[in-house]
Amino acid sequence: MRPSPSFAPHGRHFVAGELKSTDSTFASAPAWGPSHDFNVGTPALVDEACRHAEEAAWSFGDSTREERAVLLETIADEIEARADAITEIGSQETGLPAARLVGERGRTVAQLRLFATHIRQGDYLDRRHDVALPERQPPRPELRLVQRPIGPVAVFGASNFPLAFSVAGGDTASALAAGCPVVVKGHSAHPGTSEIVAEAVRAAVERCGVHAGVFSLIQGGKRDVGEALVQHPLIRAVGFTGSLGGGRALFDLCASRPEPIPFFGELGSVNPMFVLPAALATRGTAIAEGWAASLTLGAGQFCTNPGIAVLPSGAAADAFVDAVASALGRVQPQAMLTDGIATAFRAGRDRIADSRDVQAVFSAACARRDAAPSLFATSARAWLADHALSEEVFGPLGLVVRASDVDEMRQVARLLRGQLTATIHLDAADADAAHALLPILERKAGRVLANGFPTGVEVCDAMVHGGPYPASTNFGATSVGTLSIRRWLRPVCYQNFPEQMLPGDLR
Numbered sequence: 001m002r003p004s005p006s007f008a009p010h011g012r013h014f015v016a017g018e019l020k021s022t023d024s025t026f027a028s029a030p031a032w033g034p035s036h037d038f039n040v041g042t043p044a045l046v047d048e049a050c051r052h053a054e055e056a057a058w059s060f061g062d063s064t065r066e067e068r069a070v071l072l073e074t075i076a077d078e079i080e081a082r083a084d085a086i087t088e089i090g091s092q093e094t095g096l097p098a099a100r101l102v103g104e105r106g107r108t109v110a111q112l113r114l115f116a117t118h119i120r121q122g123d124y125l126d127r128r129h130d131v132a133l134p135e136r137q138p139p140r141p142e143l144r145l146v147q148r149p150i151g152p153v154a155v156f157g158a159s160n161f162p163l164a165f166s167v168a169g170g171d172t173a174s175a176l177a178a179g180c181p182v183v184v185k186g187h188s189a190h191p192g193t194s195e196i197v198a199e200a201v202r203a204a205v206e207r208c209g210v211h212a213g214v215f216s217l218i219q220g221g222k223r224d225v226g227e228a229l230v231q232h233p234l235i236r237a238v239g240f241t242g243s244l245g246g247g248r249a250l251f252d253l254c255a256s257r258p259e260p261i262p263f264f265g266e267l268g269s270v271n272p273m274f275v276l277p278a279a280l281a282t283r284g285t286a287i288a289e290g291w292a293a294s295l296t297l298g299a300g301q302f303c304t305n306p307g308i309a310v311l312p313s314g315a316a317a318d319a320f321v322d323a324v325a326s327a328l329g330r331v332q333p334q335a336m337l338t339d340g341i342a343t344a345f346r347a348g349r350d351r352i353a354d355s356r357d358v359q360a361v362f363s364a365a366c367a368r369r370d371a372a373p374s375l376f377a378t379s380a381r382a383w384l385a386d387h388a389l390s391e392e393v394f395g396p397l398g399l400v401v402r403a404s405d406v407d408e409m410r411q412v413a414r415l416l417r418g419q420l421t422a423t424i425h426l427d428a429a430d431a432d433a434a435h436a437l438l439p440i441l442e443r444k445a446g447r448v449l450a451n452g453f454p455t456g457v458e459v460c461d462a463m464v465h466g467g468p469y470p471a472s473t474n475f476g477a478t479s480v481g482t483l484s485i486r487r488w489l490r491p492v493c494y495q496n497f498p499e500q501m502l503p504g505d506l507r
Contacts, residue, residue, distance in 0.1 A: 012039050050183055053181035065122060068116075126491070147489035150180060153181070157186045166197070264472070270307040292327035301337055335369050352399065359378065380403035447465070
């Protein structure tokens, strides 16, 4: 039995420390519990938030690393102070179990604290100094370089991570760490969760005495709100996690502005696994069971969900498919994040099922907002001939691609589009095949794994969560890990400047 809800959102927007209402509202669509009304965002509200962010940029961009570190840690404290309310409303809105939300909240606050530690160390500034050489012909001036914040950043909340990739998630945390004010467009799938987290950020900003314009939240609205945000002349860059179609549309708007700006979009991928012959023969069942668990984690609603397994055909491949089907048969239907995502999953599943030369191995009935796993199989030749089989189905769906040999597995790898991750399962006897495959996968993915599963993205210094298009719109960036801060900075060189006039980080 579900607990009785106790948190009632006020439904307003947060603009530079003030609560704002608009003329119309939208109703949330929770997985369980009552619906609530939220004010619809407007382009006028976006303009107000962006103007406040620009005002804040002058002081916040020149703040010390210690001041920004304290702000990040205070936001983490304020989020933890609202832990129970976040779990309650988050579970209602998304259908995610409480344990998942508790873990995601822990990841979110740990990320904020990691960034605080990282900017205190200062290595991310990439400081460089070339001394003057007045005796050289021609003489060389003194040159110093440091990374400086770019200004106000727009962030779009993600549907599948109501905390870690939303209001105070990685894009917001990294932008604040860099010294950039943030205007967030909340996702309409979890507006109540967004409201509580926004209140935590607002409280932290007030406690730290930071300019209130450093943070605003505009709740979900029509398409014109997102368009107004990415096209606002005071916004200097955009962080986005979502669908390929939506992300590409916003990317094109950023590129077509009179002054184009970078769009850092994380758009998802199929995250292929390549199971090499020796590994398949010696531990195919274990790999199959691990794949089934990764494939269905969180109802398959992770951007790193490994949707395709490529392996050499034969008896070992048949046993692998049987083991996956058996494991999936023990998985119960799970609620998806929204009705729209559930509908899209069923449409994607039916598209794969209707594809030529595709065998349906396992499928369970699911209705309304639930999703049950599905497994399909095809040949590498059929996959190579049908581009649609390489497209992402967001949810617990797996496709086994049987190749005639390792060379055909490499052909599959070459035809892949950009990916967030790619995995090789190998044993010692697979070393030569893995060496031949690795250079291809390095060009296709931002993270390459050996003998693991990609769901679960560690927040740390070495992580890359990005990849060639369409996995992301900027292959040189990551949306997870401390390197993500560099997205919101640009190098500035100071020539022959007196010491006392240099930015604090160069003195």
